[in-house]
Amino acid sequence: GAVVSQHPSRVICKSGTSVKIECRSLDFQATTMFWYRQFPKQSLMLMATSNEGSKATYEQGVEKDKFLINHASLTLSTLTVTSAHPEDSSFYICSAKREYEQYFGPGTRLTVT
Amino acid sequence: GQQVMQIPQYQHVQEGEDFTTYCNSSTTLSNIQWYKQRPGGHPVFLIQLVKSGEVKKQKRLTFQFGEAKKNSSLHITATQTTDVGTYFCARETSGSRLTFGEGTQLTVNP
Numbered sequence: 001g002a003v004v005s006q007h008p009s010r011v012i013c014k015s016g017t018s019v020k021i022e023c024r025s026l027d028f029q030a031t032t033m034f035w036y037r038q039f040p041k042q043s044l045m046l047m048a049t050s051n052e053g054s055k056a057t058y059e060q061g062v063e064k065d066k067f068l069i070n071h072a073s074l075t076l077s078t079l080t081v082t083s084a085h086p087e088d089s090s091f092y093i094c095s096a097k098r099e100y101e102q103y104f105g106p107g108t109r110l111t112v113t
Numbered sequence: 114g115q116q117v118m119q120i121p122q123y124q125h126v127q128e129g130e131d132f133t134t135y136c137n138s139s140t141t142l143s144n145i146q147w148y149k150q151r152p153g154g155h156p157v158f159l160i161q162l163v164k165s166g167e168v169k170k171q172k173r174l175t176f177q178f179g180e181a182k183k184n185s186s187l188h189i190t191a192t193q194t195t196d197v198g199t200y201f202c203a204r205e206t207s208g209s210r211l212t213f214g215e216g217t218q219l220t221v222n223p
Contacts, residue, residue, distance in 0.1 A: 049208055102158060
C-alpha cells in the first residue's frame with residue numbers, strides 16, 4: 001500500500017524557536033497533502049491543505065503566519081511551526097490522498113519547553 | 114454545521130464481547146469514512162461508505178451507512194485484544210478535507 005513518511009518523529013525545542021516537519025509520499029505523487037493536529041485524548045483537527053505549487057489553504061482559526069506550509073514537489077510538504085510556544089506542543093500528522101483513500105504519516109510529536 | 118458526533122467516547126469490553134460505535138450528522142453526508150488509531154500510532158483507513166443503506170463487512174467488522182446518509186455505525190463481533198484503539202468516523206468535504214468525529218476509545222480486557 002501507499003506509504004507516507006514524516007520526519008522527525010519526535011522533536012523537543014525551546015520556546016521562541018522554529019521547527020520544520022517534513023511529510024513525504026514515498027511511492028506515489030500527491031498534489032494535495034493535509035496537515036492535522038491532535039492533542040492528547042482528542043480527535044484530529046485539520047489545520048490546512050497543502051497544494052503543490054501554490055499557497056496552502058488554512059482552516060478557520062489557524063494562523064498562516066505561524067504555521068508555514070510549503071509544498072515544493074509532488075512528494076514533499078513541509079510544516080514549519082514558527083516562534084513555537086508550549087501551547088503548540090502537540091502531535092502533528094500529515095496525510096495524502098491516493099484515489100479515494102487517505103494515507104496518514106506516522107506523526108511528529110512536538111514538545112516546546 | 115460540518116461536525117460529526119460520535120458516541121460513546123469510551124467503551125470497555127471483555128474479550129469476546131461485541132462493540133459498536135455510532136456516528137451522527139445533522140446534515141446529509143456525501144460519504145463517511147472510518148479509521149482506526151492504535152495507541153501511539155496514526156490513523157489507518159478502514160473503509161469508505163457512499164451509498165444510502167450500505168452495509169460492508171471486513172471479517173469481524175460490519176460498517177453501516179444510514180438510509181438518510183446522516184448516520185453510520187461500526188460493529189465489531191467477538192472483540193479481540195488486537196482490536197484495542199480509537200475508532201474515528203470522518204466526513205469528507207470539499208477538496209477531500211476530512212472532519213473527524215471525537216472518536217471512540219476501545220479497551221479490551223483479556
